[in-house]
Amino acid sequence: MPSTALSVGPDQTCQVHLTSGGVSVLVDLSDARLPSIAHWGAALPDLDESEAATLVRATTYGRGGNDVDVPVRVAVLPEHHAGWTGRPGISGCRDDGSGWSPRFTVTAAETRTDAAADAAAYGTLCTLGAGTLHVTAADDEARLGLTLEIELLPTGLVRTRATVTNDGDTDYALDELALVLPVPNHANEIHDLAGHWGTERAPQRKEFTVGQHLREGRKGRTGADAAYVLSTGARGFGFRQGEVWGVHTAWSGNHRHWAERLFNGRTVIGGSELLLPGEGRLSPGESSCSPWVFGAYGDGLDAQAARFHGWLRSRPTHPQTPRKVTLNVWEAVYFDHDLARLVDLADRAAALGVERFVLDDGWFGARRDDHAGLGDWVVSPDMWPDGLGPLVDHVTALGMEFGLWFEPEMVNLDSDVARAHPEWIMATGNRIPVESRHQQVLNLGIPGAYAHVRDQMVAVLEAYDIGYLKWDHNRDLVDAGTAPTGRAGVHEQTLATYRLMAELKERFPGLEIESCSSGGARVDLAVLEHTDRVWTSDCIDPLERQSMHRWTQQLIPPELMGSHVASGASHTTGRSHSLHFRAGTAVWGHLGIEWDLARASEAELAELGDWVAFYRRHRDLLHTGAVVRLDDVLPELHVHGVVSPDRDEALFAVVCTGRAIVDPVGRMRLGGLDPARRYRVRDVTPSRPPHGMPQPPAWWPDAEGVLLRGRSLQAVGVETPALSPDELVILHLTSD
Numbered sequence: 001m002p003s004t005a006l007s008v009g010p011d012q013t014c015q016v017h018l019t020s021g022g023v024s025v026l027v028d029l030s031d032a033r034l035p036s037i038a039h040w041g042a043a044l045p046d047l048d049e050s051e052a053a054t055l056v057r058a059t060t061y062g063r064g065g066n067d068v069d070v071p072v073r074v075a076v077l078p079e080h081h082a083g084w085t086g087r088p089g090i091s092g093c094r095d096d097g098s099g100w101s102p103r104f105t106v107t108a109a110e111t112r113t114d115a116a117a118d119a120a121a122y123g124t125l126c127t128l129g130a131g132t133l134h135v136t137a138a139d140d141e142a143r144l145g146l147t148l149e150i151e152l153l154p155t156g157l158v159r160t161r162a163t164v165t166n167d168g169d170t171d172y173a174l175d176e177l178a179l180v181l182p183v184p185n186h187a188n189e190i191h192d193l194a195g196h197w198g199t200e201r202a203p204q205r206k207e208f209t210v211g212q213h214l215r216e217g218r219k220g221r222t223g224a225d226a227a228y229v230l231s232t233g234a235r236g237f238g239f240r241q242g243e244v245w246g247v248h249t250a251w252s253g254n255h256r257h258w259a260e261r262l263f264n265g266r267t268v269i270g271g272s273e274l275l276l277p278g279e280g281r282l283s284p285g286e287s288s289c290s291p292w293v294f295g296a297y298g299d300g301l302d303a304q305a306a307r308f309h310g311w312l313r314s315r316p317t318h319p320q321t322p323r324k325v326t327l328n329v330w331e332a333v334y335f336d337h338d339l340a341r342l343v344d345l346a347d348r349a350a351a352l353g354v355e356r357f358v359l360d361d362g363w364f365g366a367r368r369d370d371h372a373g374l375g376d377w378v379v380s381p382d383m384w385p386d387g388l389g390p391l392v393d394h395v396t397a398l399g400m401e402f403g404l405w406f407e408p409e410m411v412n413l414d415s416d417v418a419r420a421h422p423e424w425i426m427a428t429g430n431r432i433p434v435e436s437r438h439q440q441v442l443n444l445g446i447p448g449a450y451a452h453v454r455d456q457m458v459a460v461l462e463a464y465d466i467g468y469l470k471w472d473h474n475r476d477l478v479d480a481g482t483a484p485t486g487r488a489g490v491h492e493q494t495l496a497t498y499r500l501m502a503e504l505k506e507r508f509p510g511l512e513i514e515s516c517s518s519g520g521a522r523v524d525l526a527v528l529e530h531t532d533r534v535w536t537s538d539c540i541d542p543l544e545r546q547s548m549h550r551w552t553q554q555l556i557p558p559e560l561m562g563s564h565v566a567s568g569a570s571h572t573t574g575r576s577h578s579l580h581f582r583a584g585t586a587v588w589g590h591l592g593i594e595w596d597l598a599r600a601s602e603a604e605l606a607e608l609g610d611w612v613a614f615y616r617r618h619r620d621l622l623h624t625g626a627v628v629r630l631d632d633v634l635p636e637l638h639v640h641g642v643v644s645p646d647r648d649e650a651l652f653a654v655v656c657t658g659r660a661i662v663d664p665v666g667r668m669r670l671g672g673l674d675p676a677r678r679y680r681v682r683d684v685t686p687s688r689p690p691h692g693m694p695q696p697p698a699w700w701p702d703a704e705g706v707l708l709r710g711r712s713l714q715a716v717g718v719e720t721p722a723l724s725p726d727e728l729v730i731l732h733l734t735s736d
Helices: 049-058 301-314 339-352 389-397 416-420 447-463 490-507 542-552 579-586 602-622 710-715
Strands: 003-005 015-020 023-028 036-042 090-094 105-112 120-122 125-128 131-139 144-152 158-166 172-177 179-182 189-196 199-207 211-217 230-233 243-249 255-261 267-273 287-289 293-299 326-328 356-359 401-406 468-471 512-515 533-535 561-566 590-594 626-629 637-643 649-656 678-683 706-709 727-735
Touching: 015 049, 015 131, 015 144, 023 049, 023 144, 036 049, 036 179, 036 243, 036 293, 049 125, 158 172, 158 179, 172 267, 179 293, 189 211, 199 542, 230 255, 230 267, 243 255, 243 267, 243 301, 267 293, 293 301, 301 626, 326 339, 326 561, 339 356, 339 389, 339 602, 356 468, 389 401, 447 490, 490 512, 542 561, 542 579, 542 637, 561 579, 579 602, 579 649, 579 727, 590 602, 602 649, 678 710, 706 710
Parallel strands: 015 125, 326 356, 326 590, 356 401, 401 468, 468 512, 512 533, 533 561, 561 590
Antiparallel strands: 003 105, 015 023, 023 036, 090 172, 105 131, 120 125, 131 144, 144 158, 158 287, 158 293, 179 267, 189 199, 189 230, 211 255, 230 243, 243 293, 255 267, 626 637, 637 649, 649 727, 678 706, 678 727
16 A cells, blocks of 8 residues: 655644545644544545644644643543543553553654555645555653554545554553544534343433543443444434534444543543453563544434445445345244254245245254253254254255354353363353353353364364354353453453454355344444344344334444344234334345244235345345435334435335324425436335325325425425334335
8 A cells, every 4th residue: 555654753743634535534743743633524625734734723722721731632542641631542551650641752654545646745734535644653751652543434434543562671551542533512412322132222312511421341242232333413413414423443342432521622532442450461562452443424323324334335345245035043943953844944935035044043062952052063963863964955955045053152061162171161260150141151262262163163164055154142241251360351252253253254255154142232343344244133023123223224234234024923022013014124124034934824925925025126225225314203203215326216114103193294305315306206015004004195106106306305305104003115216
């Protein structure tokens, strides 16, 4: 990658302007100080050297009463010595207490971009498009080295990470390596997500007042209650309007997100790995690298999400083939692995157009229920006397891909591996951690344990034609230590998991992996470097999924979001819903089925087949289009859709989740369309709402559709159809 060296020194002015995707990041490196971001937000076209220098001065915080005597400069890695009294960028010290407040001096800086012509240096300002600012710095007194990277991706997404090196001759105990991005004072609301098992990614919003809004994940995995994307914005921001700045820590272990406002108005959002005691201890010459901390700016939450989606879709590892309709057998058979029953299920699935068949938990070792067998990844001779071959061969002969469930990081005490190697169980204090789901954690940070899991998985993958792994992770990491001392091991476990996924993918090209973790407890940008899909939630109740799908897409696009049609009565909530609502909810992600099809009626199978055909017909649009979520006309009415990249085509769902307090509801205004184009609007709902539409709006399209310009659909809107609770309709828009 071509690079351009920058002139940095104690008495030199140096600014870097990164701009791409409608976003600008203006960075100040003057006086050999750590990089400080003067502006992160809307693009600043034609920014010249004089204006850049003036903007840096104009955005420098003023001095308040009883403040330090120099303006406080907040670096990407904030420094306590500079007068910053918020969360510091480095927390740690040596055994004698020194090195806890380092003062770094930049020793070198360069910009890196894919095209050298994109970078232009004029005097004290270097301007480039998408690219990276790479900075090295040192504190000779603290005997620490530092590398900082600030990268602006083509979609306007910014990310930063830091690496600290112990240049001394004694150990350095690093507690935290934290990175921040500045937000303006008018970002006065905080929005992030919470939740729990079965209700992942529930939104919450609060005023951004003085103090720190801190979200910590101490579960050894991302967590069903993770902040996910922590955003701040102008009061009242929504999906389609209002400036918003958000941060995501790309790490699948313990982590932090925060938003912080000091008494003097200085305001930042940030992220870091949450290191357990001792995990960051650096011997002489050792380094520690932070996770990438991503920042997404946009005018509205949809614009923010589009930056994440665009970058994910641009990666070489992003799924390039159509997302296969998947049947997972868990809620159909649970642990009852009867070959004849599974063959019948495969036959029924293939007849519907299903393209992947996944055998879930229960095929290995002594696994007849969830009390035993985890860790013994050998096909059970009792359950499968002829091996998995008869089922795999039948499935693949039907033209479907075969997938298999694993939980590689977990172990039952009642297993061969736990009996042979109790020291491989993550534990501390010479005790076994509290049980969860009748299981413990197998320490992949121990080479022998890692090799055991890898070799057993490789043996199964070599023996059978398997193209897909459902990779589960069903408990938090509590008391997660490493024998014999019990030292904390979450950091090493997380890295080992990434390494195992990467090794299997390298060994078996084309293998896809789904990240499942008690449902949706491991959804983050780091695990998606190694996986091709996430399981949104163990709760497939479509009413619950309406909200979970909406907010899961704040980070990831629909094609990465597992979304299944379950049986009529939800296994997690007990609610009953029509197939119309279940399937009409599921088609907006990566479609699958989690239902005993032998219990479905002929009419239900015919209707389900129509929905599968609808998904297969429209999945290119569903999985390449820009996600559009309309701010609710009423809390009970959700309108969302996708618009093709060229804005030539769109699909929108109108979803009723409850009885409205007004009747009729009123107008809905669509979004993301080309204002000048004329669109033909058709109702393409595969199955009619169970209660019908007793009084369709006067404009409602017949078979020929109706013509409306994008400008009219967005600025004026159309009357909303009258729907009963838990019903929906789908509109297809094509440029006429």
